[in-house]
Amino acid sequence: MADPLKEERTAAAWDGPVPMIDLKAQYATLASELDAAIARVVQSQMFILGPEVDAFEREIERYLGVKHAIGCASGSDAILLALMALGYGPGDEVIMTPYTFFATAGSTYRLGIRPVFCDIDPVTYNLDPTKIEEKLTRRTRAIMPVHLFGQCADLDAIGRIARGRELAVVEDAAQIIGATYNGRHAGTLGDAGCFSFFPTKNLGAWGDAGMVTTNDDELAARVRALRVHGGLKTYHHELVGMNSRLDGFQGAVLRAKLPHLSGWNAQRGANAARYRELFAQAGVLQSEGDQPERGKVIVPAVVRESHIFHQYVMRVHATQRDGLLRHLQSRQIGCAIYYPVPLHLQPCFAELGYRAGDLPEAERASRETLALPIYPELPAAAQERVVEVVAEFLRG
Ligand SMILES: Cc1ncc(COP(=O)(O)O)c(C=O)c1O
Structure with a gap:
């Protein structure tokens, strides 16, 4: 018997690019x-x-x-x-x-x-x-x-x-x-x-x-x-x-x-919840800890009373992060690294005397994080496409 859910997903399938943000929308x-x-x-x-x-x-x-x-x-x-x-x-x-x-x-x-x-x-x-x-x-x-x-x-x-x-x-x-x-x-x-x-x-x-x-x-x-x-x-x-x-x-x-700000912020939150669900369905969601395993994503944790998801930043294993970035780029899926070099290691602050290893969590975040599109107008089908492309890479 036909699976109506699957049919609906196929009908709505998104095969175009997904921008990081769409201000025209x-x-x-x-x-x-x-x-x-x-x-x-x-x-x-x-x-x-x-x-x-x-x-x-x-x-x-x-x-x-x-x-x-x-x-x-x-x-x-x-x-x-x-x-x-x-x-x-x-x-x-x-x-x-x-x-x-x-x-x-x-x-x-x-x-x-x-x-x-x-x-x-x-x-x-x-x-x-x-x-x-x-x-x-x-x-x-x-x-x-x-x-x-x-x-x-x-x-x-x-x-x-x-x-x-x-x-x-x-x-x-x-x-x-x-x-x-x-x-x-x-x-x-x-x-x-x-x-x-x-x-x-x-x-x-x-x-x-x-x-x-x-x-x-x-x-x-x-x-x-x-x-x-x-x-x-x-x-x-x-x-x-x-x-x-x-x-x-x-x-x-x-x-x-x-x-319109409160409504947009709520929509960003709804998009974040949808990502979590989609990553779980795709079998790549790591539900515990802050040390990413290969093949998994750690999605943002909401530990305070509200999160307005200015960016949707997830963690993946450091050995997979840059490959995943390139894979998403090759499929025209918007993504970005916030931030690739923590400020204590920026050349302009060399005189402050910091060395690699001084602030290990900031340095690890710089190696492991990747941001995905989260803007309020992001269509659900486009999110499904983003997760499909992420999962395709992580499953090897
Ligand atoms: C954390 C943080 N501080 C300061 C700024 C600086 O804001 P602006 O770009 O408006 O100068 C930004 C903007 O991107 C930011 O994200």
Whole structure:
């Protein structure tokens, strides 16, 4: 007798390429709202900051439940502005993960602050709080957790360490917009949160864009001044700041997209659940441990109350990772390695004196992880195709 499920799968079979992300698919669902948003800016001729940016800042404050949201030119600048507003500079140290996008450390280092790298938890890929204490020195000023791939770092443990020593917590919230921790939004729980709206983020602009959030009035006032060269009153400067203003087009686009963010995040979560099911059905899911066996995948673990799956990053045996990447590429399946070289081993940070082997979990993650497409509009049939191609390789 015919198997109706099998027939349905065959009927829906996907044989085309699967991109890592499909921003055109998102645009197609919102074209009229987005086009109208752009038209408003054109009509107003207010291109830098202005009413759309003001409105977006107030809407984000309400969405995140935070007192101040200050738009700026990028997530990298948000980190710069937060650290400048906190008053850190040469001679100061900030503890952070080496398993992150370059900007976490790059923006810190540019201010003359020393990034002090601390190893990660192999399950969440976030800063391992049990390893922070040994990194503290009398020059430590802050801890900067990155909520990597859309899952929060252990903010309770990090907060306890920080409070005991009067250290600031600066959240690199570039990948976390919309996730909650103990019922509050990530990026609002530390002294400052630094968001990115790079186009491929869960809430993506149509260009570079970023934001600093804080509940601290004085810190907010300094960030507001620093983004316009340190002077709130034109041509009067109490601080030396920079030009890092959010532009009107980005404010308008982000306003149009914000009401859809929760739905998109939920769809990413549903896609992640589907991957788990499909890998199990294909017989390649490893259900225990963080040491991948050959021929298996370890899918992302959701250990916090929410995960917004900015990226879907799985682990495979190090001897199979690069072969799997090439196999997927040859079948035109989107995939990427986040991140192939941990920051403590980047040539530009050689003077910090780290060696291979110093931060073994971050280094192992760099050898074993691979990201698959997870964007909200990803069709179920395309996911089946991705899993089929992964399984085909792993089964040899
Ligand atoms: C963890 C992390 N920090 C900082 C940034 C920097 O953001 P932007 O690209 O907007 O400068 C990113 C962006 O990719 C990121 O993923």
